[in-house]
Amino acid sequence: MKSIALLIPLLTLLFANHTFEPSETCKSCHLTIYQEFTTTQHANASIFKDEIHAAVWKKHPKNKKLSSYSCAKCHTPASEKLEGLIGKHNGIVPDAKEPTELEGISCAYCHRIESIKHGRLMNVNVIATEEKRYFGTLKSSFESPFHRIKRDGAHFNSGNVCIGCHSHKQNKFGLNVCSTNIDNELEKSNCVSCHMPKVKGSVSTLNPTKEHTFHGFPGTHSHQSMLSQYVQFEIKPEGERFGVRIINHASHALSLHPMRLMELRVRVLHAGHYTTLPTQHLARVIGAEGKPKPPWLAKEEVKNTAIGGYEKRLIRYDYTLEAGDEVEVTMGYYLVNPKMLKGLGLEQSAVATKFHHFKTQTIKINKKES
Numbered sequence: 001m002k003s004i005a006l007l008i009p010l011l012t013l014l015f016a017n018h019t020f021e022p023s024e025t026c027k028s029c030h031l032t033i034y035q036e037f038t039t040t041q042h043a044n045a046s047i048f049k050d051e052i053h054a055a056v057w058k059k060h061p062k063n064k065k066l067s068s069y070s071c072a073k074c075h076t077p078a079s080e081k082l083e084g085l086i087g088k089h090n091g092i093v094p095d096a097k098e099p100t101e102l103e104g105i106s107c108a109y110c111h112r113i114e115s116i117k118h119g120r121l122m123n124v125n126v127i128a129t130e131e132k133r134y135f136g137t138l139k140s141s142f143e144s145p146f147h148r149i150k151r152d153g154a155h156f157n158s159g160n161v162c163i164g165c166h167s168h169k170q171n172k173f174g175l176n177v178c179s180t181n182i183d184n185e186l187e188k189s190n191c192v193s194c195h196m197p198k199v200k201g202s203v204s205t206l207n208p209t210k211e212h213t214f215h216g217f218p219g220t221h222s223h224q225s226m227l228s229q230y231v232q233f234e235i236k237p238e239g240e241r242f243g244v245r246i247i248n249h250a251s252h253a254l255s256l257h258p259m260r261l262m263e264l265r266v267r268v269l270h271a272g273h274y275t276t277l278p279t280q281h282l283a284r285v286i287g288a289e290g291k292p293k294p295p296w297l298a299k300e301e302v303k304n305t306a307i308g309g310y311e312k313r314l315i316r317y318d319y320t321l322e323a324g325d326e327v328e329v330t331m332g333y334y335l336v337n338p339k340m341l342k343g344l345g346l347e348q349s350a351v352a353t354k355f356h357h358f359k360t361q362t363i364k365i366n367k368k369e370s
């Protein structure tokens with residue numbers, strides 16, 4: 001009883017409604033950052049802007065039975081009705097006319113994450129109560145006439161701020177639907193150094209600076225080329241066969257979300273002609289009784305061929321390479337596994353059906369190697 005009595009005020013504190021300045025307010029002074037941000041999945045994470053998220057929500061049992069939009073905790077956390085949206089049976093449903101529900105993971109929301117509370121099912125973001133004071137990492141900064149600044153380098157530039165939403169999400173069967181490895185010590189890189197690199201352009205319009213932190217969040221929907229340096233391919237000739245070695249320098253698996261289907265496509269140019277070799281599927285499939293199932297019904301990992309964090313994988317092909325041949329290796333993916341499109345009604349969706357290109361590398365076989 002005692003623990004429940006303590007838990008209720010804690011939950012109220014964590015999920016209490018907060019008011020966040022709309023991202024549009026930041027535009028006048030942080031124009032470059034604002035423009036980068038508006039194109040991202042963070043800005044477009046609501047069911048009204050992300051058609052894939054909307055399609056999954058449409059099928060979700062919580063939508064049908066409980067009318068509890070529990071996804072709001074991470075997909076529209078700046079909503080003024082957050083508490084109502086994630087509560088059960090209260091008739092409060094996502095509302096396209098409510099501007100705070102269109103904000104996604106807004107500027108002010110992310111910049112007010114004070115700490116992360118670790119949880120078994122998922123982590124929770126603890127939001128600073130002071131409204132117009134934002135966490136930042138600049139060593140020294142020009143005074144902002146609009147807001148106060150709280151310097152918190154460690155929490156922000158280490159990527160700790162990302163793991164309230166990205167660390168893991170477990171379903172009622174205890175299966176981790178999605179998880180991102182946060183152990184970044186190996187190569188001194190982290191979520192922020194890889195996904196928010198420094199680029200040219202001023203932090204604000206009031207005080208010209210040479211560079212700022214890129215807020216376009218390269219990922220699977222956009223700016224893939226900013227991440228392709230973290231994955232490399234090598235060719236290992238082995239007599240009548242050869243191997244393609246994939247080297248993943250990212251701390252987490254490639255293609256994190258269980259809907260994705262990553263493919264490795266290889267073709268060899270020999271004497272002016274291309275020979276296409278069998279495509280490899282690299283994906284983590286979740287399901288039950290050996291069959292693929294949606295996240296809310298999945299009890300186990302049915303298959304996992306996804307390239308893991310820091311993994312080096314050798315994939316072999318039955319093909320004899322000769323000196324002068326060129327091996328072209330392409331990695332890319334479908335955001336939604338083509339097998340799931342029909343069930344989700346996404347056959348017509350351009351973004352869901354497109355093969356998104358990640359990286360192509362052409363390797364010439366010289367005499368010594370072959």
Ligand code: HEC
Pocket residue numbers: 050052053054056057060062069070071072073074075122123164165166168169178220255256257335
């Ligand atoms: C704990 C935080 C969290 C909760 C709660 C959550 N999500 Fe997500 N969701 C994420 C993160 C983080 C990503 C991005 C992961 C990635 O790209 O690998 C994501 C991505 C997605 C995507 C892929 C979108 C795309 O365009 O590719 C879908 C679909 C999705 N979520 C559906 C849902 C649904 C439906 C719910 C509610 C039933 C939900 N999520 C609840 C964190 C969450």
Ligand code: HEC
Pocket residue numbers: 021022023025026027028029030107108111134135136137138139140141142143144145146147149151203204206207209
């Ligand atoms: C009236 C102008 C103005 C507006 C509006 C404004 N800012 Fe700023 N902000 C500034 C200035 C000036 C700086 C300091 C930049 C520098 O030192 O080069 C700054 C710095 C920051 C920093 C970095 C702090 C640090 O020291 O690392 C953050 C984070 C930030 N602003 C977030 C926001 C957010 C979020 C919004 C919208 C809700 C916003 N700002 C709106 C002027 C503004």
Ligand code: HEC
Pocket residue numbers: 041042044045046050053073074075077105110113159161162163164165166191192195196217218219220221222
């Ligand atoms: C409030 C929750 C939340 C926080 C905090 C958060 N994210 Fe996300 N992130 C999401 C959700 C939800 C999605 C998926 C949105 C969608 O596709 O509908 C996402 C998507 C992404 C993507 C994929 C973009 C793409 O193109 O597919 C990247 C990369 C990412 N986040 C990086 C970060 C980094 C880096 C941080 C920390 C600086 C961070 N996120 C903090 C919720 C969050």
Ligand code: HEC
Pocket residue numbers: 159162163166180181182184189190191192194195219220221224227228230231249250251252254255256257260358
């Ligand atoms: C060493 C660089 C590196 C680090 C560190 C890193 N990532 Fe990534 N991330 C990548 C690469 C490479 C991809 C693959 C992009 C693609 O497939 O288009 C990726 C993809 C993603 C995606 C999209 C996956 C999907 O299936 O939609 C998300 C979300 C993401 N990272 C979040 C994070 C978070 C959160 C952290 C910190 C806990 C992090 N990343 C740390 C390099 C990195």
Ligand code: HEC
Pocket residue numbers: 023026027030033034035037042105106107108110111136137138156157161192196203211212213214215
């Ligand atoms: C998902 C979380 C997230 C969102 C959303 C986000 N930021 Fe940031 N922002 C960060 C992190 C993390 C840093 C620190 C990066 C570092 O230390 O390398 C940062 C840095 C900054 C800085 C410091 C200056 C710089 O370039 O390093 C400013 C200013 C800023 N953000 C403004 C904004 C504005 C304005 C928006 C919306 C248009 C926004 N941020 C959206 C996480 C976020």
